[in-house]
Amino acid sequence: MDEALLRTLTPAVIGVLVRRGADFASAEDAVQDALVEALRVWPDDQPRDPRGWLVTVAWRKFLDAARAETSRRHREVRVESEPAPGAGEAVDDTLQLYFRCAHPSLTPASAVALTLRAVGGLTTRQIARAYLVPEATMAQRISRAKRTVSGVRFDRPGDVATVLRVLYLVFNEGYSGDVDLAGEAIRLTRQLAARTHHEEVAGLLALMLLHHARRPARTGPDGRLVPLAEQDRGLWDTRLIAEGVDVLQAALARDRLGEFQAQAAVAALHADARSAEETDWVQIVEWYDELVRLTDNPVARLNRAVAVGEADGARAGLAALAELDPALPRYTAVAAYLHERDGDPVTAARLYGEAARSATSLPERDHLTREAARLNAKLRG
Structure with missing residues (x-):
């Protein structure tokens, strides 16, 4: 059973139903029902046209739900009257779905959840586990988001910058539960890059790849945070680095610099250095x-x-x-680091302690606490 294929097909199938007249919330529900059916049927009998199968089943699920609400809907549609998936369905529904899920009327948290559900094809349970919240809480968040964007029409180009912000939020969530959100963000950004030649989409993809390449070295065997300067660069994924650099260079060649390209250029310079001492800080x-x-x-x-x-x-x-x-977040930690570099361990130790107390994540708090303890031990010695 190819679950990756199902997740890839999800946004296109939702887009087909919306274009046929289904409201967004109902379309998304119908597709989720079709995915459940696919998980049951496909292991024994996978169709030759998976996308067409999903469109047909999801549309029937939608019609069944619509007919059950006769008091609200006074129309009847026959499945046979709809065009078969094929040339007539060639509109890029996935790209429009990205813009719908990143609509400015949604909060960042809701936009991320809806993108993971509708574009990423993740279940509500998977998203809830990734964000460490109850499934019911996440279901309510997604339902509200679907209702908000159900009436959105696409009579003008969507805002790519908003879509990229949402994808970057997904990436920065990293990993928790049984869903690798960083990997999922890369998959979705690759998908978006394949549908648009926007240089900032390429810039974001390059940034994600370059950061993700360092992931194996970011924590030690005991789970401790390892600063960039102390990481074992032999653990970095050179394949992802090479791909990230290639994607970035192609984007920069278009000579339309944006913030994600600039951030990716910084990440590329770090990746290019064979040691922390060889980093080109001037660039x-x-x-x-x-x-x-x-x-x-x-x-x-x-x-x-x-x-x-x-x-x-x-x-x-x-x-x-x-x-x-x-x-500013991390201001005190940066001040501590620079004071230590400037030869003032007393001030640095105090600031590391302050930064640890205000840290928002446990690994960061532990790291800053250890830095303060290290300096205090030296001062006592």
Whole structure:
């Protein structure tokens, strides 16, 4: 049973039903019912045309549900009157489904959940486990999101930037439960890249591949967070790095720089260095300058301060940091690192302790606590 095939076909089948007149929520429910039927039937008798089979079964499921609501629907449609899947169904429904699921009227959390369900083909249970929430909670979130976008019409191009934000949110969730969300985000972004030649889609795909390539080295055998400078680069996935660099170079050649391309360029420079000491920090600062110019994002400015500290010395990094809001996430951790580099372990130890207390994840908190303990032990010795 090829579950990956089912997940790949899901958005196209939903799109067909919507184009035939089904509202989005009903179409998505009908397709989920068809997927359940496929999981039951296909192991013994997989159809020659899986997409056509799913369209037919899902449409019948939709009609059955529609006919059961005769008080609300006063129409009758015959399955036989619908065109068979084929040339007449060649509209790119998947691309429109991306835009529908990333509609600005949805909260980021709802947009992510709906994308994973409708485009990714994941079940509500899988999504709930990935986000560590009860299945009923996730079901309510998805139902509300489906109702919100059911009336959305596509009479103008969708917002690619919003779609990319949603996919990046999925990627940054990483891994939890039985769903690898980082891997799922890469799969969906590949799918989107195959349907559009937008350079920022390619930039996001390159960024994901380059970050994902370092995943095996990010944690030690005991689960501890391993900083980039201390990672075993022999564990990095060179195949993903090569692919990410190729995708990035093709995007940059179009000469329409965007923020994801700039972020991917920074990741590529890290991936290119054979050791932390050989990292080209001067170029990284230049790319952060481009990123700040494009977005004026405070997080980009924070990362730039770290790069400046590496390229021009800790004092220069602290000067760049002083221009930023101390309330920024990770500000205190960056300040601790730069103060240590500047030869001030007392201040660094205190700041590492403060950063640990405000850390939002357990691995990060443990790492910062260990850094504070390491410096305090040296000071006592």
